[in-house]
Every structure is written in C-alpha cells, then in structure tokens.
Amino acid sequence: MAMSFSASAEFALTDGEVLSSTRNDAFSFWKLPEDWRSELKSQIDSSETVAQTYLLEQYLDDCERRPPKLMRAYYPFKRLIPREVRYYLNSLVIRSRSKRSFPHWPCESELIDFWRTWLSRSLEAVGVKDGWHIGFWPGGAKCSIVLTHDVESPMGFDRMKRMADLEESYGFRSAWNLPLAQYPIDWKVVEELRSRGFEFGAHGxxxxxxxxxxxxxxxxxxxxxxxxxxxxxMRGFRAPSTLRRAEWIASMAFDHDSSFSDTDPYEPQAGGTCSIFPFFLQNMIELPYTLAQDHTLIEVLKRDPLPVWVTKAHWIASLGGMVLALTHPDYIGASPYLEKYEELLKHLQAIENSWRALPSEVSAWWRARAKLQLETGGNEPHIFRTDGNRSAAAAKPMRLSEEPLAR
Ligand SMILES: [Zn+2]
Structure with a gap:
C-alpha cells in the first residue's frame, strides 16, 4: 500500500511534549530492555511516525477522518424513516462506496508486519538473535478477550440482564456503553450489574x-x-455510531475510548487503526474493537456472524492480540442471534491462557506496563517497578522467540 507519512500537526510528538510512558513507538510497544534504548534511538523515533499513521488513521484524507458530510442531511430525518428502509439505505450506501483495498477486512496485518519487521531489524542492530521483552498481557497470558456492548434502546436495556447471565455462565464479564440522553436509564439496574462485576461506559x-x-x-x-x-x-467512552475525530476524543475527560476499530469499512465513517493491541490516544488509552459488529454482519452484510467472529478471534489469539467484541443487545439479545452469541462465548472460553478483562482493566494494565522498565544486565531479566501499581505486579518478562508476534 502506498502511503504518505505526514504526521498531523495536532499529533506532532516531540520530546518533552508527551510523557515517555504514553508513546506508541515500537520500543514502547515491545517493551524491550532499556540497555538497548540508546543504540536504537533513531529507529525508535521513526517508528512512532509510522505507527501513528495507522493508529490515528492518517493514511486517510483529512476529510475522511471526521464524520462524512452526507450524515448531516441524513440524521435530521433518521427518525422519520422506517427501520427496515434505514437498514436498506445504509447497506446501499456502504456497498456503493468504491471498494477500498486498505485496510483489509476482516483481518488487516500491515501494522503487525511493521512491528515484526522493526523488531527483527532491531535485534540485528543490537547483534542478538533473541532477547526479552515485557509480555503484552499480565501473568504471561497469550492474548486478551474483552466484551463490550452499546445499548441503543429501552428494548436493548431490558435485554442486558439476560445477556449478562449468559456471559457470567461462561466466566465472562462485559462493559455496557449507554447513550446518556437517548432514553431513560434505570440506574438501579446499572448498579445491580456493577455489583456482579460488569462495568458501564458512556455512549455519547x-x-x-x-x-x-x-x-x-x-x-x-x-x-x-x-x-x-x-x-x-463511567470512565470509558465510545462515540455514537463510532463517528470520531481522534484529537477531540483524546481531549475528553475519560480514561479510555473504544470508538476506533482495527478495520471497519462498513461504519458510516469507514477506516481502522490496524491495531489489535491497545495504544495511547495522547493520555487516553484506545481499545479498538477488533471483532466485526453484529449489526454490520447481520443487517448490512446479511451474513451469519459466527464464522466471521470465530475466524477473527482465532487469528487475533494466534498473534497474541486483543479480541474486543462490540455487540448490541438490541440486535443479538434475543433468539435466534443470542444463540450465535452463546456460540461465540463458547469459542472464546476455549481459547487457552487468555486474559478475560474489562476495558478499565486493560486500560490500567497498558498504562502500568508502559511505566515499567526491563533490565537484562545481569543473568536474569528484571522488571523495575517504579510504583506499587497492582496491575504492574502481574507483568512478566517473556522471551521474544516465544512470542508469536515476533516470529
Ligand atoms: Zn450506538
């Protein structure tokens, strides 16, 4: 793919402007031994420019990194258009778009390839064949699994409990994002689900x-x-309809955001960060959703969602990334799709050595990991922990040769 690597002015990162613990360069991504840092300095600096091009969707024209103009004409009349007609119009508009070759859907590996190539060149530069890094997930887990939902209507809200029961029965908890002024929210229900370990975020x-x-x-x-x-x-955010502007979202008072995908050509604002890992959106943690949305598969593409979900989840797990599902109780909270969702849970449950986590836990972990330092001066790798953060305690040094992403 041909792309220009012009960093946008708003995100131009220079030393001192952004904390070193909130960077998206390849060294920070891999968390390599500090002993290597000075030798790799120029590769580290240039890697951030490349990574940000993907992560901030800078490969798109500026006008494509914001809500499309056509949406302005559509939204005032949206409520007047019957649901079935709306779905038909949506899928017509989406299918009539010129077919983009990038990012690929449902799997896009260009950023993964970049991380991998950068690492092998760096090992060569340092003059070693193998080395250590701080594992991507706590306790040496192989991948992470995060379940999120946007609750679009009172009907969806009423279906939360049933979906929560199902998730709980397979050992999962999930996050529910609520639009704060779209329908009356029964906060007692929210509190009850919270007491069971679920969490809630703001959906605009x-x-x-x-x-x-x-x-x-x-x-x-x-x-x-x-x-x-x-x-x-509510400490997490997801923009309604995933319409977004990276720099504005980053300025909001939330701990983490999940308005970006790794690849999603089917949303009103198409694009994708190509990332199956969390990353920093300035001081916020971005958790891109990495499984196709239920609505996209069922209503737009008229496909059985399960094979797409399962294939993608296994692909992500095989690379050690983050499986992050975005579903809506409004669409899949009842038969026949609830059964499909249950099948997905069974497949996810069967992924070995995975970390099942809430968005807030992944965010806390990624922040804590960013602050750690790996030293390999002695015989054994050692992680320096600068504070007593609970998430940081679970960090483990891992051999690069045993990391699927490094191979
Ligand atoms: Zn929504």
Whole structure:
C-alpha cells in the first residue's frame, strides 16, 4: 500500500511534549530492555511516525477522518424513516462506496508486519538473535478477550440482564456503553450489574450525528457527556455510531475510548487503526474493537456472524492480540442471534491462557506496563517497578522467540 507519512500537526510528538510512558513507538510497544534504548534511538523515533499513521488513521484524507458530510442531511430525518428502509439505505450506501483495498477486512496485518519487521531489524542492530521483552498481557497470558456492548434502546436495556447471565455462565464479564440522553436509564439496574462485576461506559448523549460535526457543537456537548459520565462513575467512552475525530476524543475527560476499530469499512465513517493491541490516544488509552459488529454482519452484510467472529478471534489469539467484541443487545439479545452469541462465548472460553478483562482493566494494565522498565544486565531479566501499581505486579518478562508476534 502506498502511503504518505505526514504526521498531523495536532499529533506532532516531540520530546518533552508527551510523557515517555504514553508513546506508541515500537520500543514502547515491545517493551524491550532499556540497555538497548540508546543504540536504537533513531529507529525508535521513526517508528512512532509510522505507527501513528495507522493508529490515528492518517493514511486517510483529512476529510475522511471526521464524520462524512452526507450524515448531516441524513440524521435530521433518521427518525422519520422506517427501520427496515434505514437498514436498506445504509447497506446501499456502504456497498456503493468504491471498494477500498486498505485496510483489509476482516483481518488487516500491515501494522503487525511493521512491528515484526522493526523488531527483527532491531535485534540485528543490537547483534542478538533473541532477547526479552515485557509480555503484552499480565501473568504471561497469550492474548486478551474483552466484551463490550452499546445499548441503543429501552428494548436493548431490558435485554442486558439476560445477556449478562449468559456471559457470567461462561466466566465472562462485559462493559455496557449507554447513550446518556437517548432514553431513560434505570440506574438501579446499572448498579445491580456493577455489583456482579460488569462495568458501564458512556455512549455519547444520543445518535444524532452531532458530537463531532464541528468544534462549536463539540465544545457544547462534550462537557455535558463528561459531567453525566462522572456523576455515574463511567470512565470509558465510545462515540455514537463510532463517528470520531481522534484529537477531540483524546481531549475528553475519560480514561479510555473504544470508538476506533482495527478495520471497519462498513461504519458510516469507514477506516481502522490496524491495531489489535491497545495504544495511547495522547493520555487516553484506545481499545479498538477488533471483532466485526453484529449489526454490520447481520443487517448490512446479511451474513451469519459466527464464522466471521470465530475466524477473527482465532487469528487475533494466534498473534497474541486483543479480541474486543462490540455487540448490541438490541440486535443479538434475543433468539435466534443470542444463540450465535452463546456460540461465540463458547469459542472464546476455549481459547487457552487468555486474559478475560474489562476495558478499565486493560486500560490500567497498558498504562502500568508502559511505566515499567526491563533490565537484562545481569543473568536474569528484571522488571523495575517504579510504583506499587497492582496491575504492574502481574507483568512478566517473556522471551521474544516465544512470542508469536515476533516470529
Ligand atoms: Zn450506538
């Protein structure tokens, strides 16, 4: 794929501007021994420019990294169009788009290839065949599994409990993102699910397509979203309809965001970060969703979601990445799709040595890992922990030769 590596001004990263623990360069991604850092300095600096091009979707034209203009005409009339007609129009628009060759769907490996090539060149530069890094996941887990849902309607809200029961029966907990002004929220139900280990995030105010339309509207709406979310202790965000502007999301008062995909050509704002790992969106942690959305598969593509989910989940697990599902109780919270979801849970449960985590836990882990330092001066690799963070305690040095992504 041909791409230009022009870093956008808003994200130009220079030393001192951004904390070294919030970077997306290849050294920070792999968490290699500090003893190697000075020798690799120039490769480290240039790797961040390349990585950000993918992670911030800078391979897209500027106008494609924001909600499409056509959406403005659509949203005011959205409520007047019957649901079936809306789905038909959506799929027509999506299918009529010129077929993009990048990012590939449902699996895109270009950024993975970049991480891998960068590592092998760096090992060569340091003059070793193998080495250590800090494992991608706590306790030496092979991959992570995160379940998230956006709850679009009172019907979806009523179906949460049944889906939660199902997830619990397979040993999972999940995160539910609620639009904060779209329908009345029964906070007692939220508290009850929280007490069982589930978590809640903010899904904007409503699906009116306005939040990222222009700076004035964003400056009006964002504080309201932040205030309601803070009142209800919601620390994660996902933009309605995943319409997004990276630099504005990064400025919001949330711990983590999940409005980006690794690859999703089927959303109103197509694109993808090509990342099956968390990364830093400035000081926020971005957790891209990496399994295709239920709505896309069922309503737009008219496909059985299960084979796509399972194939992708195994592909991610084989690379040691993060399987992050985005489903809606509104679409799959009842038969016949709830059975498909149960099948997915069975497949995910069978993935060995995986870390089943909530978005807030993955975020805490990725932040903690970023602050750790690996030293290999003596005989054994040693992780320096600068604070007593609980997440950091589970970090483990791993041999690069045993890391699937390094091979
Ligand atoms: Zn939504």
């Amino acid at each position: 105010l409503c699906h009116d397509g306005r939040l990222f339309r222009n700076r004035k509207i964003f400056d009006e709406l964002a504080p309201t979203i932040e205030r309601i979310a803070a009142e209800h202790d």
